[in-house]
Amino acid sequence: MNLALPTPDLTQLLTTIISQIGPGLTGGFVVGYGLKKAALFLLSIALKIGAVLAGLFVLGLMSLEALGIIKVDYAALARFLEQVAAQIAAAVMWLMPVVTNAIPTVLRLLPMTGSFGVGLVAGSLKH
Numbered sequence: 571m572n573l574a575l576p577t578p579d580l581t582q583l584l585t586t587i588i589s590q591i592g593p594g595l596t597g598g599f600v601v602g603y604g605l606k607k608a609a610l611f612l613l614s615i616a617l618k619i620g621a622v623l624a625g626l627f628v629l630g631l632m633s634l635e636a637l638g639i640i641k642v643d644y645a646a647l648a649r650f651l652e653q654v655a656a657q658i659a660a661a662v663m664w665l666m667p668v669v670t671n672a673i674p675t676v677l678r679l680l681p682m683t684g685s686f687g688v689g690l691v692a693g694s695l696k697h
Contacts, residue, residue: 590681598689599696606694 634640 587681591685594682594685595689598686598691599693600689601686602690602693603696604693605690606696 631640631642635642
């Protein structure tokens, strides 16, 4: 009776590891590089447009208030902004179980996701 554990074939083991790590690393690099370029472009445009629109809105309110056309209820405005912040917090709290439920799947795919993460970071750092 032979109780020795079978030794895995080194070629098969390396093939399995490379087949999981290679595509993950390459895909992560490509996605990271693309996301960096797209995010920087979109973020710069969105910030500029948002700042201009917010500035024009506040300027318009202040001008109309100074002319006596409207009266701005700053307490109501603060309540509105608090409600918006509460809705954002509720959205984040809704998302937490989704992320938590995804953890077992990520752990099963750890070689692929790990190499994808490394590639993603490397791609986003590429100039």
